[in-house]
Amino acid sequence: MPLTTEEQLVDEIADWLDRHFAARMLSASRIRRGLMNEKWIVETNKGKLFVKSYHPERYKMHDPAFRGKIENALRLQLLLFQSGGACPEPLTLEGRCMHSLPCGRYMTAMTCSPGAMAPAGKISEPRLHALGRAAAHMHNAWDSAASLGLGAALPPEEPLWRLSREEMERSWEAGWHEARDSSERVRSAMHVQKSIIDSLGEEDFAPLNAGWTHLDLWADNLLFEGDALTAIVDFDRARYSFPLLDLGRAVLSGALDERGFRRDAAAAFAEGYRGARPLPPGSILQAVKYVWCIESFWWIRPSFESFSGVPARFADEMIGTAERWEQLGDLLGNV
Template sequence: MQLTSEDQLVAEIAVWLKKHLSAKMLSAKRVRRGLMNEKWIIETNMGRLFVKTYHPGRYRMHDPEFRNKIENALQLQLLFYQSGGPCPEPLSLEGRCIHILPCGRYMTVMTYCPGTMVPAGMIGEFRMHALGRAIADMHAAWDSAAALRLGAAVPQEEPLWRLSREEMNRTWEENWDAATDSSERVRSALQLQKAIIDSLGDDDFSPLAAGWTHLDLWADNLLFEGDALTAIVDFDRVRYSFPALDLGRAVLSGALNKSELHKDALIAFAEGYRSVLQLPTGSLLRAIKYVWCVESFWWILPSFESFSVAPARFVEEMIDTAKQWEQLDTLFGDI
């Protein structure tokens, strides 16, 4: 039976830490961010730890196949940490980073990383440069591990999020039909989305280079101290996909502010990335467009006006990008 009491979960975590890490819990501070999964900063006699338990209403951790995908993502996080990357270290037990409590709830335990989140759209040039370099370091570490055929880095499936014109049109039709009674703002956003879909050429659907991808690089998953990036966090969504998606997601979250995508921040990000890996001119713009083609169907929905703060931000990113779609090549094609 799944326990739902916070006190019960904390008590079981304390016993687990003592048994497996010889760490005595001194205090537990709940981190109330994110959807459903419970998170704590744990003070112990051996230092601070970060603990996350996976809520059964959010993740299907009882499904071995799904659980193995999360485990693999955490193993890739560990590879990045071991390469010197700025991220927490997942603590493994018998080679695994996912652990189970007596109540049946799954959890992961990590080292604590200092730093604070910067609001979306306000990350700034120096931080964007640091972020671009760190993302390139992450991609390079995973590419090297894959080339060496290291366990978690060996691709296990076809890359996620290939674009399909047929799928995009079908999904749009479903949303349009469902938006009959929606507001003018919703229907206008859907009409703009359809105009962009119709404008896409065959080259827009050609696949990008595949590789391991974080897939959740938005402001809430980045920690900074001053202009320095101290940590990329929340690797649960890492999958074999298209690393360019990380670039597009990061710049939309970091550099789109008050409907304006700030070019100086994009240039700084690209320079940071290029200090580690190649990024041909125009690649960042294509990454932004590819992210829009994938994510606009997650967020431009008939119900988007009722979204909470974080999803509402993503809706704004999709609509603001769509509104300047025809100018994107002129504005950012030379980066």
């Protein structure tokens, strides 16, 4: 596919909006966050929109099956919006939320939610309470849609990211082999990772309840005004997995700072969630551990010392959690 300039993309998006929605573009402000995908806040005669163009080097957009997964994730977002959930409304055309441009690129457009992001690790207790309630609403809405047999919510046969001791051990061995010439800091972090893997009991591998899951519920995908959550955004990764993973990711992102876990903040999130959906005691501890068991292999690896920005934050979360592993029960066990 030939290279597409930003000017060409914006022109084609403007033409698409005008042709299909009679929305005349007045301006387009580029958002330079995230990896490779191009994003804009677009002012039109019908109000503000958020537009994303999927970069072919970020996603396998040439693969219809992969495109179908993102399309389904966007439809899940639409179901959540229709249920009254806190998220933008995707624009649909002939029942689809993902659209193609003449240049061959794929895009999505949606309403633009108000609000601003909060710094990772520093989300206040009232905001985490609001996020917990919104996450519970999201999971309830998707469960209800699945029970009604609605297309986007029909579950596949197997959920993503089921834990396996054997797979964890293989992943660690592969990483350790790559780290043979790495620094002492890298090797020390991987030693701690291996000790945690060895300490896991069978209860840590017990199956979780499966369901549709956002799978990217972290600070950059949350918008707030005052103490209120205005929107959860970026549903591209939503898949049939384990909703508890959303809870672990939210607590790691919102309540873990340089001093450790802010217990009252984690408790505020859990209280908000319990206001709309059952959550047995100990679930937050289980969620954080489960997320660590999956994500630590993404971020604790030989190259993590070269990370900056968002990857560095995720690596710090994994290392910080590992360093406090023995205290997690006291910190989060009764939350």
